[in-house]
Amino acid sequence: MLLELRNVNAYYDKSHVLQNVSLQVDAGEVVALLGRNGSGRSTTCKTIMGLVNAKTGQVLFKGKEITNKTPFALAQLGIAFVPEDRRIFPNLTVGENLRLAALAGRKGAWTEKRIYEYFAVLGERKDKPAKLSGGEQQMLAIARALVANPDIILLDEPMEGLAPLIARNVEEVVRAIRSEGNTILLVEQNAHVAMSLSDRGYVLSNGRVVGQGSIAELKADEAMMHRYLAV
Template sequence: MAESRPEVLRVRGLTAHYGDAQVLHGMDFEVREGEVVSLLGRNGAGRTSTLRAILGLTGRRAGSVQVYGRETIGLPSHAVARLGLGYCPEERGIFANLSCEENLLLLPLLRPGGASLAQIYAMFPNLRERGASPGTRLSGGEQQMLALARILRTGARLLLLDEISEGLAPVIVQALARAIGELRAQGHTIVLVEQNLPFALPLADRHLLVEHGRVVADIAAADAHRPDARARFREVLGV
């Protein structure tokens, strides 16, 4: 049972600002080891800001963020990442002038057990074929695969994935869904920011609905198809 697993991420009363604008108004949730948890909401709800605030990439932030039991609010971003977090941002952040394989080899090791190139290429065969291609020559789907593969190389076990299915062809979205399933089977813990409900529904153990910088509902996968849950999804997501 998920409840018997240790918590790897606990967020309590998290607030965050960009300049004078407050974007989080008291986020409260936890994620247990091996869970896949989605953050669902409309644009501007605070989902991406939550991931950035966990890593200390926003402006002012307050509250509590515990990663593997350690309070991180006072830590710089690089120190938070070294606790075993991997962040895949919506803009992907690959190095366009480096080859696909150079991108994979560039990031530092955070913890032992990072994925080998052979493991990466088994999960994403497209990247093996494009190993010598510069980032500028990769398709959007290949860039997204590369962005996810890079953080697996670091040994991170808690993965923060931001809108990885957005704007991609269905065949690529299916490949990413398979990869998340494989990572879950390997024991990774995943926080998945999404608007694509059909993508998130079969992947996540729990769905956190976010409005105005707060979690307004926590829906277990087993309850996601209940009429009241579907009504809540429609209310928050407009779907």
């Protein structure tokens, strides 16, 4: 197994936001974190990345404990994070954003040249400041993760705040990346989209895992789907 959380507990001040969260992601699969806003999905990603401290429990990567390591150390190990707010550098060019990410990553199939072949709109803007539209920012954020050639990408709300047409374009980008065998832990508010992109899923509510299984198994549990996902 590539990534594993074992009974992870995390807090915001005195608020117990993750409560004994356990999950697994195997190489080559896409796993969705499902649940309503405030369920703990994004916090799970931030805890994996060391942005939120895990008070108890373990995070393991390739069988080795990485609990509370720094984001930079985790990037070097092969974990990429695409945060909900994207955090691109607008005063740098598109190309500079990508080259900066590549410096912190590893050599591999995803080169800057290949990124421009894959994301044509970024190639058209490679020498221009990264002051982009929302959809283009999201594509740059995903491309920046890919160019680091990670073993897994934590993808947090990639369609958040985008117009429906642009959201569909980003969805197709994620679908294409998945088809190439990239491993993804996906947080996405739209349960239908998330499940269409994923092999398995975990359902979170109030910081707890309340359901898990293959996408077919989750869909078959109509009571859980209605109670926790309202679909």
